[in-house]
Amino acid sequence: MGEPSDRDTEALRTRARERMRQGRLPHSKAARTWGGLGSGLPCDLCDAAILSSEPEFELQLDLSAPSQSVRLHRQCHSIWNEVREEYSPANDWRSADEQPPPPGALVEARLSLGGTRSVILNVICLKEPSAPSSSWINATTGGPLPEGWRPIEWRYLSGAKAESAAQPSDSSLPKRA
Ligand SMILES: [Zn+2]
Incomplete structure (x- = not known):
């Protein structure tokens, strides 16, 4: 089987979307992925056997259920990965002033430290009816933000997805893990 x-x-991408809808292919990243040569078993995307001369990706979805695994050709694996990323809900940066996060939600925000410096931090926005504006707290320490730190934009934390999510263009900024 050569390169598709x-x-x-395109047909495989359509099929990957269908199978994800039907629950036959996972929506989330595998807990563990093994690479190796095919064992002759069918690919869970294209249904063709993965031959012993071809690379095979085996995805383990749930570490507590080792028998539940998905086998894919290398190309089928990358197609599934692309389709899976399309499925992730949009998680764009939003303006902290125009569209503040829901009160009490833990989000990731880019804060201006004054001048051109900024930092990305996990924060919680609290909206008090009496307060003139939203107040933000540092979700890591539970304390208020230091004087002069001002949220510019924010987005939802996305757990595992954050690892693979595209970094903002200013990824050279200091970023707290
Ligand atoms: Zn395949």
Whole structure:
């Protein structure tokens, strides 16, 4: 089996979307992925056997259920990965002034430290009816933000997804893990 043509790839992407909808392919990243050569068993995306001459990806979805695994050709694995990313809900940066996060939600915010410096921090926005504006607390320490730190934009924390999510263009900024 050579590299799939563009048309094949498109058909496989459609099939990956269907199978994810049907629950036959996972929506989330695998708990563990093994690479190796095929064992002759069918691929969970294209249904063709993964031959012993071809690379095979085996995804373990749940570490407590080792028998539940998904096998994919290398190309099928990358197609599934692409489709899976399309499925992730949009998690764009939003303006902290125009569209503040829901009160009490733990979010990641980019804060201006004054001048051109900024930092990304996990914060919680609290909206008190009496307060003139929202107040923000540092979710890590539970304390208020230092004087002069001002949230510019924020987005939801996305757990495992955050690892693979595209970094903002200013990724050279200091970022707290
Ligand atoms: Zn395949």
